[in-house]
Amino acid sequence: MDKLESLFSHIDADSGLLSGLSAVVHTFDEAGSFHLGILEHDEQVATSLLEVQHAEPPAGESDAAPVARGHHADLASLRRPRVGAPKRMTVDRGAPVLFNAASGEAPHAVVVRRAATSPAGLVGQPLGAGAADEVEPAPGPAAFDSRALGPGDIFSTVLLRPGTYALANTLGAGSGIVTVDYPVITPGVPYRPPGPVTIECNEDGFAPPQVGLKPCQGIVVHINTRARITVTLTAADDGPTRGATTAS
């Protein structure tokens, strides 16, 4: 059961260090070619090409709004693409893009910058393994950095370890407390977690600042200010027979 062991090894969550069931969501409002850098311990370990394209309206509906089709970018997979797979991804302008690192052991961060040179003629064409390395990032601020989320971004995670967590915005003033209940085994009744709890991360803190979660219930943080969200276990709950222990 290596998969279970791996999953339950992820205790804390950090929007700047994506792992386990943690993810960030960003929407790219401008079309163009972008340089996507994948970081491990703040060091770039891989790059990829991100093409943001104008979304096509549905056929016969030229005036209709573009379909918001979400995209999923697994940083661990982008870092180690399958042999022969292109090191690039294409997303729709205005569509949410979810970044996570589901299949990796080490936490990852992602930084997206405008490409210095647009690889004209390459869009829609398969790229060789080194094609993305030929795209240099343009100078200037990043279009997206998971270590510094901005308004409109989303951070989500599932806290598996029962206990009490400290919630913080390390780039702002916000802090809070999250508690995760210990699971109750009801014979013959399989447990299903409720839907995720949603909170806001504002300039003046979290709203609400205290959240109670059922086992394996997700938490979704809507970002309204510059933020890096961390959730750190402060006291583990080992259940009614084993009591609570303070996390070291």
Added chain:
Amino acid sequence: MPHTNSTDVLLYGSVNEHGLNRAFELMQRQRPSLFTYATHDIATHPDKLPPAIAARLAAIEAANPELKRHGYPEITEERSLPVVFTGGTYALDYAVHLAVAAIDIDPPSVIAMPPAVPLPAQRMALHVEVLGAVGIPSPAMVSQLPPLPVTDKLPELKLDLDATNPTVIGPHDWATFQADLYLVGGAAFHGDRVKVFYDGLTFTGVFDPHIEALLEAYARLVVQLVVVPRLEARIPTHRVVTPGKLPAGISLPLAYDVALSRRIAPITANTEALPNPSFESDEVRVFLTVTQVPVPPPANSTPPAGTDPSGTDDGGLPRGGPDSPPPGGSTTTDVTGAVSATLVERVFADVVATLTGDFPGDTGSGVFKLGYDAAFHLRNDGAMTPTVTLQDDGTIYLRNLHVLWDRLRLTIDINIPTWVIGGDCLLWWEGKCAIRTPQVTFFGANPDLSIPLALDGVVNSSMSVDVGGRMAYWRNPARPPTESDWDAHVNKRPNGWRFRLNTPHVLVEPIDIVDTINAAFDAAVNVELDKLLKGVDDWAKDIVKAFLGGVAGILKTLLGAAASFADWLAQQLNLKDGFLGTVETLVAQWLEARFTIPLTEDPVVLLKPDPVKRVGPVLVPVSAVKLTINSSELVLEGSLG
């Protein structure tokens, strides 16, 4: 009318005169040296045979070309015929050929018997044609022989058969004679052995009646003093048989003594005792009784005195392989064997008391997969007595077969429902989810758990079996199509006849499972689940178990509407299109496959080959073999030749 009864005639065998005549015809054709005798010079130079006998052998060679191809001898070498009063100095060549013209069994129907030896009731007659020739030297040849010493006294009158290296005076011509020998006799079970006797013997032919009378008197003495005692010694009065080769894993320590019945109880309302063997209705009939005896020691040890230790022998014929169309041949019934229903019941009771099985295996597929490792015996007590019944519809019905599982280890594979964490919708767009949180899936394997379960003493099963039997022919695939019967026998790849069960109808009664199995199964699932979650912290195990609803949740998923595992297992085991049906089918297939009993190779070996005498086997083809079953007995019939 049945051939057997329920008291002391439990087995029956008969062969008719047609079958015996055919067997003797084949014996003369395949082993002519048993019927042809000549002196050394003639036997080693068949071109010197008297023309009449040479013609007989030429006819045999034409009918059986294999004789020449194998180089088997056609003549048995004998000492030369001494010239009396020569003190063993001189001898003559001679040759004799015997032909068994016919065998006739009461009532007379085959041989026109001479008035001197009629064929009475309960007797059989033998007609042998005797063709002989003595080599006669020419006077010129005799005159050239060294003279014998002349003494005052004649040499002693004796045949000098033990004279060594006499001078054989070669034939200038043959003095040929032909005669017919008729012999009438019979046999009767007397005391503890079969007594052979004969009622008459006569020669007819070219002899002078006075000489014939002399020869007959002489021959009677020879028959009475020499032939009869040897025949009596060679006829076994009983024989120990064992089940022979059995399927792997099956143990059946049984042995039976098959003996001539000492006293024949009336088979019909007629209270008159019948002879045994019996010579009547053109058949030789033998009535036998069967008694269970201790299992004899292994074959290489000394058998009990007076018994034939060979036991049953399937001749190495295999049990597997498909049936083949039987060969053509005679369709008349020449041989008959019968087994009484009483004997079938007795043997079945013995089998029930002694049969044990020990075998592993697996069955089933899909969601419910079952592996097993089992050992069993059949229940046989006052409350549950298995029975077997021969039925007039040609089937055998086995009832109350109650299998007690001394060891029944099952392995039940369980597929845990897939468990998903995450996958919540993060953003909705016009009623559709635009993006979801990451998710992980567990328990996607099939099966996720394999639960070992010991059901020793927990499960009992009863079954009834309705089955018919048939005789089937088997062609040896290792035998080249052009290989002769002789070569196939010597090379140990003959064809054969075997007994096969028709596809049996098996009915397994619903299986009861005791409730105590529930707790055992819960514990086994918990143990296997903990093994599955090995290396995971306790809090994480509790999360997984909460998602599953604990062991009870797994069982609920597995059991469906069943109230308990015991109920569920009973339901599963008793499904006609599930396990129960599978067991019935498997048992039927097992019975059909395993109870294929090789009976005899074809052709049957009447006389084994003798490497010392350089003679081949005497083989008699068997055809039209069939098996019939009625409420009284099981009857096997076949045709010879």
